[in-house]
Amino acid sequence: MNALFAPGDRVRVRNDWPEAGPVRVHVRTPHYLRGREGIVERRLGSFPNPEELAFGKPGLPARMLYQVRFARAGLWSGAGAGPADTVVADLYEHWLEPAEERHG
Amino acid sequence: MADAHVHSHHDHTHGRDEHAPIAAHGPSRESALLERAIRELLIARGVFTADDLRRQIDLMDSRNPAVGAKLVARAWVDPAFKQRLLADAKAAAEELGIDCSNAPDVMVLENTPRRHHLVVCTLCSCYPKAILGIPPAWYKSPEYRARAVKDPRGVLAEFGTHLPDDVEVRVVDSTADLRYLVLPMRPAGTDGWDEDRLAALVTRDSMIGVTVPSAVS
Numbered sequence: 491m492n493a494l495f496a497p498g499d500r501v502r503v504r505n506d507w508p509e510a511g512p513v514r515v516h517v518r519t520p521h522y523l524r525g526r527e528g529i530v531e532r533r534l535g536s537f538p539n540p541e542e543l544a545f546g547k548p549g550l551p552a553r554m555l556y557q558v559r560f561a562r563a564g565l566w567s568g569a570g571a572g573p574a575d576t577v578v579a580d581l582y583e584h585w586l587e588p589a590e591e592r593h594g
Numbered sequence: 595m596a597d598a599h600v601h602s603h604h605d606h607t608h609g610r611d612e613h614a615p616i617a618a619h620g621p622s623r624e625s626a627l628l629e630r631a632i633r634e635l636l637i638a639r640g641v642f643t644a645d646d647l648r649r650q651i652d653l654m655d656s657r658n659p660a661v662g663a664k665l666v667a668r669a670w671v672d673p674a675f676k677q678r679l680l681a682d683a684k685a686a687a688e689e690l691g692i693d694c695s696n697a698p699d700v701m702v703l704e705n706t707p708r709r710h711h712l713v714v715c716t717l718c719s720c721y722p723k724a725i726l727g728i729p730p731a732w733y734k735s736p737e738y739r740a741r742a743v744k745d746p747r748g749v750l751a752e753f754g755t756h757l758p759d760d761v762e763v764r765v766v767d768s769t770a771d772l773r774y775l776v777l778p779m780r781p782a783g784t785d786g787w788d789e790d791r792l793a794a795l796v797t798r799d800s801m802i803g804v805t806v807p808s809a810v811s
Binding site: 518519520522534537540555559562565566572573574575576577578579580581582 | 759761762766
């Protein structure tokens with residue numbers, strides 16, 4: 491299947507909160523990453539969508555899964571980490587959007 | 595010596611009574627009944643047999659950190675195996691007779707002098723069970739899951755692990771379809787050691803990334 495993103499691409503995790511709606515949902519995108527910007531580390535392949543699998547549906551078409559790297563300093567302030575520290579999470583393509591180009 | 599006895603008695607933490615009835619720690623009566631009801635229905639409907647279930651439990655019981663330690667020790671002594679392990683962990687495990695055919699994909703994360711990996715599952719308790727067996731209770735605790743991403747060096751320090759600031763601590767949150775196993779660095783002072791002796795240094799915690807193996811006991 492076609493992948494929207496490649497390693498090195500800057501992406502933003504969608505700032506969506508489907509849990510807040512009236513319908514029961516199953517989401518694998520951690521709250522602490524919603525709306526945050528990271529870099530695609532690698533593609534992990536495509537997998538049936540767990541948001542549908544959780545409700546007994548086939549989860550097809552499969553969704554591309556990416557390992558995305560975030561600077562720890564961009565997620566939380568305060569002590570507890572070094573300047574180079576990072577957090578990596580596995581996120582499905584429909585939760586990612588291209589991040590704006592950086593100016594200057 | 596009477597004073598010393600009184601002192602040690604007062605140090606005893608009554609809040610965590612070691613002699614509490616075992617029943618207090620098991621699953622609730624409701625969840626035990628629910629498990630039994632679902633299990634019996636699945637067997638009655640022919641989704642799987644009682645023997646399938648027994649074999650699966652046997653398989654899970656056969657997996658423990660010694661299996662992971664074997665993979666790590668082989669990777670330390672055999673660079674070609676290490677490359678295969680990093681490229682396709684399940685296929686490399688199969689080479690050593692570890693059947694992972696029905697398990698989720700596993701990715702091995704190599705620690706280097708510049709990068710240290712720490713594995714967590716903030717959403718639940720995803721863990722490379724096919725290789726390490728059942729996760730420790732702390733791995734599933736809300737405290738570890740929340741703090742590993744927010745305060746990784748604080749968590750590492752509580753495990754006695756202190757890393758220089760210029761080492762990247764990379765917290766890997768296994769949120770989806772992959773399970774992660776850390777390949778620790780081979781400790782100094784182990785030149786010429788054979789695989790069995792090396793494997794004895796590789797602990798479960800070092801393959802989660804909360805500790806680093808050491809040849810100094």
